[in-house]
Amino acid sequence: GGAYGGQAGDGTVSQDTAAPDAFAPPPVSQEEAERLRIEDERTAASAKVECGICLEIVHEKPRIGERRFGLLSGCDHPFCLGCIRDWRDGGVVRDAAEQTSGALEQARKCPLCRTQSHFTIPSTHWPRNAEEKDAMIGEYxxxxxxxxxxxxxxxxxxxxxGSSCFYAHVYRDGTRESHEIRKTTDAEGNLKIVGGARLSDWLDTSQGRRAFR
Structure with missing residues (x-):
């Protein structure tokens, strides 16, 4: 007779006796297991983080495209990317004559703690700790x-x-622009460093994002 888990009548081994793990997925490498562990921790850390402006849980927003954080470089208060960009756009008005340095400076501050941040970082997850945030800033x-x-x-x-630009100043041969510090003296003979506008003051405004698309 035939056999489940035994030998067939002709003495051959039935296919049913194949090793139980014959069709199991290949083992996960140590590197892949670590990546999955970190991803799970990131998901857990981000799951219930609430935007400090709209007060909604970022990962529960109705549109997938809205489920992104805007990390501030200067503090750790959480905001969704849309809200913090709208806040920072508040310091930029259509009529440049009406724009004041005070309004721009206020818009660059956190809405909650008033700490100044030079730029925001779009991210799909909230950093688990300060070290991870620093790494995210470096990667950005x-x-x-x-x-x-x-x-x-x-x-x-x-x-x-100038030298404050985050983008690459490269020539067509691949070499980079050298950044020389410009110096001048005032009427009293004091040495002063001449600096231009900072990209970080403008980059995450609506005008700045359009210009660099």
């Missing part, structure tokens, strides 16, 4: 530094942000 800056600056235009244009 590194990504931007690989993108050629449109204003600089490989040396054919001019970037008003």
């Amino acid at each position: 800056r590194a990504r931007m530094d690989r993108i050629p600056c449109r204003n600089f235009d490989y040396g054919d244009g001019h970037c008003p942000f």
Whole structure:
């Protein structure tokens, strides 16, 4: 007779006796297991984080595209990306003559603690700790530094942000622009460093995002 888990009548081993793990998925590598563990921790850390402006849980917003955080470089208060960008756009008005440095400075401060932040970082998850946030900032800056600056235009244009620009000032041969510190003296003979506009003061405004798309 036939056999389940035994031998067939002709003495051959039935297919039913195959090792129980013959069709099991391959084992997960140590690196992959660590990646999955970190991803689970990030998901848990982000799950119930509430935006400090709209007071909604960021990962429960109705549209998937809205479920992103806007991390501030200067403090750890959580905001959804849309809300914090709208807040920071508040310091920029259509009529440049009406724009004051005070309004721009206020818009660069956290709505809750008033700490100034030079830029915001879009992220799908909330950092688990300060070290992870620092790493995220570094990765964000590194990504931007690989993108050629449109204003600089490989040396054919001019970037008003100079050495403060987060984008790459590269020439067509691949070399980078050297940043020389400009110095001057005032009427009393005191040495002063001449600096232009800072990209971080403008980058995450609506005008800035459109200009660098």
